[in-house]
Amino acid sequence: MEVSRHWRLRTQRYSLVGEICPNCGVKLFPPRDVCLECEAPAKELFTFTGLGEVYSYTTIYDAPAGFERYVPYTVALVKLAEGPLVTAQLTDVAAEDVQMGMPVEMVTRKLTEDGPEGMIVYGYKFRPISLTA
Template structure:
């Protein structure tokens, strides 16, 4: 079952890739953190990620978790964003054979999950090949 309150809390990062930047060491955290991953400081400013980057590794999902069975085969990639952070996301609108390490990708807004036919729908970021 989709966790509605958790998805609701994460709307800024899921809809608009909003992270935070440590004022002490300039490290960009995504998802935003309350303690800097790099220097453990607590002082942050908002940082809007631009949503472009390249694939640094990927896998093709053929045995999907519950709720994602209809999408197989689909690619999940780790993407190095141009702003610095790495992000894990689905690559859409392509055959899985087109996905490769080093390819440029751009963010898009998609349905992530739904809690059956009667439950809430969660939206957020996925990526497509440029």
């Protein structure tokens, strides 16, 4: 496992920190340093609220390496309230209960681990909004 690569991504992974374009105001996730709309440099950090809705989804039964222990699990395209589409796992929900348009919120969960002695990787997942406040 590339420890340094995961370490470099920790801020965006733990708390959905992306960027905002100072020129046109578009919010970017993941951060790319260049605005996708107007191509202006965009390095100003922006923390997303973590609220969004399921745009589309699929359920994984044959997982890639590192994710086998979690099957079956659902991966969704989540449309964040601020605009960007993010690919992420859904959690705290059964596959049959997922619907397009379902409101979701970001939580930080365990994504994978490099075996019993390796690094544990944490990051964003989304769950249905069921708690108030």
